[in-house]
Amino acid sequence: MRELSLHLLDIAENSISAGASRIVISVREDLVADELWLEVVDNGKGMSPEMVANVLDPFVTTRTTRRVGLGIPLLKQAAEACVGFLTVESELGKGTKLTAKFQHSHIDRMPLGNLEDTIITLLLGTPAVNWVFKYQFNDQSFEFDDTEFKEALGDLPLSDFRVIEFLSNTISDGITNTKIITTEEGVLYANH
């Protein structure tokens, strides 16, 4: 994987397989603490403690645990390579929360990449899920919840290109407008 946004896409697929009806994806960039946090929270069927241990270990995962493959170990390795960690908290019948932390400035940290493409891909692939995307940059934040958009569209599919473009712009503008640093000289838009 070349981008963390691709990891998020992959991790969220696990939540879909777990039958979640609501999936919340959060990205938090904290330049003061030099931390980058990724979080995927779902209300799917959850996992037993044994299964949680299995999904973290690439050598124990077998075909019977088909809903997870190499995706989680790959992200875990990427986080650990950047003075970070990955945890999975899960409860049967309640859902699963995956958290990954990176040192923001670490030389090996992958760029976040195209977050809006990841969210749009998930939205189009599994429209029945309520998708929430939260983005935080230092103390500013942006939240995208697809509920209001779906209500406005009714039974019309999301796959109309004008709808896709609008949703994509809503997310990318949200991120851009959140990613600002206020200094004495004024407001700066931060880059990756």
Next chain:
Amino acid sequence: MPTIKSIDDLKRLREEAQKVKELRDQTGKTQIVIGMGTVGIAAGARDTLKAILTFIEEQHLPDVILRQTGNIGVGGQDPVVQVILPGAETVTYGKVTPNMAVKIMQEHVVKGNIVQDFRIEA
């Protein structure tokens, strides 16, 4: 309708689309399936998907259904794209880059000619 800028625009689009929908035949759609498992994503399936979406829009292809699935199960060939024309067998393509996806859309989906060079055994 011009570019959508608000929720109200979405509502207007919905009304518009409902009128069109009643006129359109629902049968005989072409299906395109793209494998979006871990390996597919790592191999670039998200960009391939985007290229297909863009093509469908630019060419105004209303009778195409694009579906995402998990691992299609053709090892080492990701991103994998399958094209199923109405009444025809499934054709599987491997290592489909965005450029290749556009070629497949032009030749196979629009004209009905299978792109043999990109085809793989599934």
